[in-house]
Amino acid sequence: SYGLTQPPSVSVAPGKTATITCGGHNLGSKSVHWYKQMPGQAPLLVIYYDGERPSGVPERISGSNSGNTATLTISRVEPGDEADYYCQVWDNNHGHSWVFGGGTTLTVL
Amino acid sequence: QVRLVESGGTVVQPGTSLRLSCAASGFTFNSYAVHWLRQAPGKGLEWVAVISKDGRGDYYVDSVTGRFTISRDTYKSTVYLQMHSLRPDDAGVYYCARDQGRISMRGYFDHWGQGTLVTISS
Numbered sequence: 087s088y089g090l091t092q093p094p095s096v097s098v099a100p101g102k103t104a105t106i107t108c109g110g111h112n113l114g115s116k117s118v119h120w121y122k123q124m125p126g127q128a129p130l131l132v133i134y135y136d137g138e139r140p141s142g143v144p145e146r147i148s149g150s151n152s153g154n155t156a157t158l159t160i161s162r163v164e165p166g167d168e169a170d171y172y173c174q175v176w177d178n179n180h181g182h183s184w185v186f187g188g189g190t191t192l193t194v195l
Numbered sequence: 196q197v198r199l200v201e202s203g204g205t206v207v208q209p210g211t212s213l214r215l216s217c218a219a220s221g222f223t224f225n226s227y228a229v230h231w232l233r234q235a236p237g238k239g240l241e242w243v244a245v246i247s248k249d250g251r252g253d254y255y256v257d258s259v260t261g262r263f264t265i266s267r268d269t270y271k272s273t274v275y276l277q278m279h280s281l282r283p284d285d286a287g288v289y290y291c292a293r294d295q296g297r298i299s300m301r302g303y304f305d306h307w308g309q310g311t312l313v314t315i316s317s
């Protein structure tokens with residue numbers, strides 16, 4: 087099955103830029119979606135189709151995808167950004183399957 | 196607004212069965228596929244199953260194939276997950292989520308429920 091690799095943790099100071107990566111074989115040929123999950127809450131979609139933002143998600147959250155790596159970038163980090171972030175793709179190499187990365191915990195210092 | 200409300204989670208013994216429900220509102224139910232996903236305690240997200248918008252197609256993660264069945268009731272705007280032969284590694288919070296994308300069942304999850312907890316314990 088297709089695998090996605092994320093760093094377990096990323097730390098950033100308030101006001102700085104956080105970068106969370108998601109790696110996978112030829113990932114640039116797939117569409118990557120990102121979710122934010124705060125403790126005890128359901129996941130929330132923050133980026134779809136590599137870099138599109140749902141309504142209500144601030145412009146300082148952006149995404150890109152090329153080669154073997156997709157990137158979620160959070161500019162001007164705020165305390166409320168502290169959460170777990172997951173990347174996700176749809177994979178059809180073995181039937182229909184929706185695959186998640188292992189998740190990255192973003193800590194705001 | 197779009198709302199998904201899961202129910203049915205409880206404590207069960209290994210080997211037993213359980214049915215979860217996901218009540219949908221705020222959107223045209225027949226126009227969307229719906230997924231079940233889960234999250235084991237302290238772990239990441241795992242997709243479990245999906246049912247097409249017309250209920251004629253379904254897919255499952257390998258670990259539940261043959262044990263779990265997803266279904267939907269148009270009149271009740273509800274999606275179900277029937278789980279049999281439950282194992283300790285089936286424990287966790289189960290979420291239902293609405294399918295979204297340029298092509299149905301090839302995209303992402305744009306709305307999630309709050310989840311229901313399944314505990315497997317003897």
